[in-house]
Amino acid sequence: METQVAEIAPNIYRLSTYNTDANFMFNQFLVVDEEPLLFQTGLRSLFPLVSDAVGRVIPVAQLRWITFGHVEADECGSMNQWLAAAPNAQVAHGAVGCMVSVNDLADRPPRPLQDGEVMELGDKRMRRVETPHVPHGWDAGLFYEETTSTLLCGDLFYAIGNSPALTEQEITGPALAAEDVFRATCLTPSTGPTIRSLADLQPQTLGLMHGPAYAGNCAQALKDLASAYDARLAAEGARIHGPVSPID
Ligand SMILES: [Fe+2]
Ligand SMILES: [Fe+2]
Numbered sequence: 001m002e003t004q005v006a007e008i009a010p011n012i013y014r015l016s017t018y019n020t021d022a023n024f025m026f027n028q029f030l031v032v033d034e035e036p037l038l039f040q041t042g043l044r045s046l047f048p049l050v051s052d053a054v055g056r057v058i059p060v061a062q063l064r065w066i067t068f069g070h071v072e073a074d075e076c077g078s079m080n081q082w083l084a085a086a087p088n089a090q091v092a093h094g095a096v097g098c099m100v101s102v103n104d105l106a107d108r109p110p111r112p113l114q115d116g117e118v119m120e121l122g123d124k125r126m127r128r129v130e131t132p133h134v135p136h137g138w139d140a141g142l143f144y145e146e147t148t149s150t151l152l153c154g155d156l157f158y159a160i161g162n163s164p165a166l167t168e169q170e171i172t173g174p175a176l177a178a179e180d181v182f183r184a185t186c187l188t189p190s191t192g193p194t195i196r197s198l199a200d201l202q203p204q205t206l207g208l209m210h211g212p213a214y215a216g217n218c219a220q221a222l223k224d225l226a227s228a229y230d231a232r233l234a235a236e237g238a239r240i241h242g243p244v245s246p247i248d
Pocket of ligand 2: 074075154155209210
C-alpha cells in the first residue's frame with residue numbers, strides 16, 4: 001500500500017490509501033496554512049504511510065491541529081501518534097465528543113469546539129458543523145473550509161473501491177450501493193434534514209473519506225443523498241411497523 005497525495009483545492013491536500021484486500025480507501029485531508037490542520041488521522045496501522053505523505057507537503061512537526069469527524073478507528077485511531085510527532089499539535093473536536101471520549105483518549109487535552117465555531121488557521125477558516133448521529137456517532141460533525149467552499153464530509157457518500165483524487169462523476173449512486181452492503185448510516189428522522197442542511201452551505205468541493213473528492217454539483221448531490229435516506233427510512237419503517245403509523 002502507498003498513500004497518494006493530491007491538492008483538491010488551494011492548499012487542501014487529499015491523502016489517500018487504497019487497501020486492495022478490503023477494496024476500500026481511507027482518506028485524510030491536510031489544510032496547509034500558518035496553523036496546519038489534519039482532518040482524519042487514519043488508522044493507527046496506517047500512521048507510517050500517512051505521516052510520510054504529510055511529510056511530502058510540510059514537516060509533520062509543524063502540524064498544529066488534529067481533527068476528525070467522530071470517534072472511530074479510521075477517523076482518529078492514530079491521534080496520539082500525531083500528538084507525539086508534532087509537539088505543538090492539539091486535538092480539536094466537538095464539545096460533546098470531547099466530553100464523552102476525547103478528554104480521556106487524547107494524550108494532551110483537546111480543544112472543544114462549539115457547533116458553528118470557526119478555527120482561523122491563517123487565511124483558511126474551518127467551521128465545525130455538528131451533525132449528531134449523521135452518518136453515525138453521537139459526536140459526529142464535519143468541517144467546512146469557508147474560503148475555498150470545501151466541505152470535508154467524512155463518511156458521507158462513502159463508496160467501495162478505488163477512485164481518482166477529484167471527479168465530477170456522480171457520487172450518490174456509488175454511495176447507495178455501498179450503503180446496501182455496509183449499512184453504516186444511522187437512519188433516523190433527522191438524517192435527511194441534516195444532510196440537506198449541508199447543501200445550504202453551497203459547497204464547491206466535497207472531500208470524501210472513502211471515495212473521490214467531488215467537484216460537481218455538490219448541493220444537488222447532498223440533496224439527492226438526503227432524499228434517498230428519507231426514502232430508505234420510510235421503507236424501513238413500513239417494513240418494521242407495517243403500513244400503520246407506529247404512533248397509532
Ligand atoms: Fe465513521
Ligand atoms: Fe470512515
